[in-house]
Amino acid sequence: MSDCLFCKIIAGQIPGAVVYQDDALIAVKDINPQAPLHVLIVPRRHIATLNDLSPEDDALVGTMFRRAAALAKEHGYDERGYRTVFNTNREAGQTVFHIHLHLLAGRSLTWPPG
Ligand code: AMP
Ligand code: ZN
Numbered sequence: 269m270s271d272c273l274f275c276k277i278i279a280g281q282i283p284g285a286v287v288y289q290d291d292a293l294i295a296v297k298d299i300n301p302q303a304p305l306h307v308l309i310v311p312r313r314h315i316a317t318l319n320d321l322s323p324e325d326d327a328l329v330g331t332m333f334r335r336a337a338a339l340a341k342e343h344g345y346d347e348r349g350y351r352t353v354f355n356t357n358r359e360a361g362q363t364v365f366h367i368h369l370h371l372l373a374g375r376s377l378t379w380p381p382g
Contacts, residue, residue, distance in 0.1 A: 274310045274366040288339060292331055295339060295371075304374025305343050305350070309335050316365045318356045336371040345373035353381075 277284035278294055285297035287307060298306040309332045315321065321329065333352060340350040350373035355362040 272314055272366050273364050274308075274368065275314050278310070278312050288335065292328060293335060295335060298370070303372040303377070305340075305345060305371065307336075307339055307371045309339075309369040309371060311367065315367045317362065318354055318367060321367075332369045336369055339371055340373055343373065349373070349377075351377050 273282070276282045277286075277296060284294075285299075286294055287297060288295040291312070293309055293311050295307050295309045298308055311328055311332065313328075315325065336350075336352045337346070340346050350371060353370040353372070354367065355370070
């Protein structure tokens with residue numbers, strides 16, 4: 269996807285603060301953090317929204333959540349708590365149409381979200 273921001277970061281065409289990477293995904297610091305820890309877990313393969321997932325992606329999505337948990341633990345937030353969020357389409361506020369799991373931690377997070 270030539271005009272996709274996250275595909276460009278994955279390809280090294282634009283910089284990103286990558287905190288983890290493997291064959292399936294990267295984790296990058298959000299450029300506009302909403303909490304002391306705000307990382308985006310992004311699959312290397314372009315998938316526009318959760319609506320585009322297929323059964324073959326089940327393991328990938330599980331891997332994304334397990335990486336979020338590992339990063340939360342690595343930063344000392346596993347017991348304090350953290351939030352994981354996928355925004356999907358307009359009313360949820362999705363702005364980058366390449367799925368990404370937000371990991372937020374380091375402050376008390378309100379509920380319900382805005
Ligand atoms: P969403 O609104 O759920 O699609 O989330 C997109 C996120 O990407 C937002 O939290 C943005 O702050 C973040 N973002 C936008 N541009 C960049 C960038 N170049 N590097 C890292 N994060 C970015
Ligand atoms: Zn993409």
